[in-house]
Amino acid sequence: MPTQNTWTGGTSTAWNNAANWSQSNWPGDSGHQDHDVIIPDTSSIHNPTLPASYTLNSLTIQANGTLVGGGYKLTLAGEGTASSGTEHYALKNDGIISGNLDIDFTYGAETAADFTGSSGNFRAIKVNATSADVNQVGAATFDSLIVVANSTYDAGNDGLTIAGAVSVTGTLLGNSTPTISMGSLTINSGGTYSATSKTTTMTGVSDEAFNFTTTGTFTHNKGTVKFFTDSTSMEMWINNNVTFYDLEIDTADNVRYQNTIVLGDLTVTDGYFLQYSDPNTFTVHGNAFVEAAGSLGASNQTGAVTYHGLITNKGTFSTGSGTNKFNGGVRNLGTFTSNDTFSIEGTGAILEGNLDDANVNVNLDPA
Numbered sequence: 001m002p003t004q005n006t007w008t009g010g011t012s013t014a015w016n017n018a019a020n021w022s023q024s025n026w027p028g029d030s031g032h033q034d035h036d037v038i039i040p041d042t043s044s045i046h047n048p049t050l051p052a053s054y055t056l057n058s059l060t061i062q063a064n065g066t067l068v069g070g071g072y073k074l075t076l077a078g079e080g081t082a083s084s085g086t087e088h089y090a091l092k093n094d095g096i097i098s099g100n101l102d103i104d105f106t107y108g109a110e111t112a113a114d115f116t117g118s119s120g121n122f123r124a125i126k127v128n129a130t131s132a133d134v135n136q137v138g139a140a141t142f143d144s145l146i147v148v149a150n151s152t153y154d155a156g157n158d159g160l161t162i163a164g165a166v167s168v169t170g171t172l173l174g175n176s177t178p179t180i181s182m183g184s185l186t187i188n189s190g191g192t193y194s195a196t197s198k199t200t201t202m203t204g205v206s207d208e209a210f211n212f213t214t215t216g217t218f219t220h221n222k223g224t225v226k227f228f229t230d231s232t233s234m235e236m237w238i239n240n241n242v243t244f245y246d247l248e249i250d251t252a253d254n255v256r257y258q259n260t261i262v263l264g265d266l267t268v269t270d271g272y273f274l275q276y277s278d279p280n281t282f283t284v285h286g287n288a289f290v291e292a293a294g295s296l297g298a299s300n301q302t303g304a305v306t307y308h309g310l311i312t313n314k315g316t317f318s319t320g321s322g323t324n325k326f327n328g329g330v331r332n333l334g335t336f337t338s339n340d341t342f343s344i345e346g347t348g349a350i351l352e353g354n355l356d357d358a359n360v361n362v363n364l365d366p367a
Helices: none
Strands: 003-006 035-039 054-056 058-061 066-068 072-076 089-093 096-105 110-114 119-127 133-136 140-147 152-154 160-168 171-173 179-187 192-194 199-202 209-214 217-219 224-229 236-238 246-257 260-262 266-275 282-284 288-296 305-307 311-313 316-318 324-326 329-332 335-337 341-345 350-352 359-363
Touching: 035 054, 058 072, 089 096, 096 110, 140 152, 140 171, 160 171, 179 192, 209 224, 246 260, 311 316, 329 335
Parallel strands: 003 035, 035 058, 054 072, 058 089, 066 096, 072 096, 089 110, 096 119, 110 133, 119 140, 133 152, 140 160, 152 171, 160 179, 171 192, 179 199, 179 209, 192 217, 199 224, 209 236, 224 246, 236 246, 246 266, 260 282, 266 288, 282 305, 288 311, 288 316, 305 324, 311 329, 316 335, 324 341, 329 350, 341 359
Antiparallel strands: none
């Protein structure tokens, strides 16, 4: 049976001193790893300071309460109840994290986690048990996220920002949260990212690396995936065989793709969007928009590209020497460079503007 243990801080900042707690022992000590820990307002008492990593049942940090993480980890193995901790919450943070704090969730059932607080940094978050199901309450910001096999992290509806890497072997649910931002995303075999129906933003972790990789299941839910960075040394790569709904490129560097499909629209707002290596295929079923600061394609590409909708180019558009099908036509209001022939299959296509020296084949009955 979990025991509620409240920080009193009457002696020192030492977490591992029983004199600082309401019980006659300290949470995480041998035989006392089932505590529902309460950190109250510490503005007039010592702040608890972790000297190591411990296992608890649950953690509640109340308003104006400060926990000094010290870069250590707390493993939360349960959740609070009506009489101990915060009911239905493994983590309830309304206070302050000083320094970095890592959290592992190992409760093998559904529970809630509120990371919000008033300031501070949760660093590495891990859903680390079969059947663990963590439901985020409020907005959350941390450095990395791991969701192990047969576990679930539900991002709720208030926004999730992860500066670094996300690895999913279980299930990550985006729901309709306004935005999910990640440095990189790896969906491992057996894993699922059911994306937000709004926008998932990829910001990059390291230069010239795969920032969107899946050997599992990516469910787009008709949302947008946006690659965004202000860094001029953050080239991002999309791994093989990803199908997006809407895709937006807005970077100060390059984004490169491998055999990618866009079911909705493609928008290149800023930066370069081109093949990772030759030959790789690219298909857009909706329309494609290249804004003034954007660049799409490269003349040395050899992979097949197909645009079923209209391409509107205000920036730079380049065709390679592979098969180029522009079935909805091209409105060129910027710079268009052709390395070969492009074809139009079907009817209703638009050709407008200077199309360089491209050869255009028109097939009104591609069947």
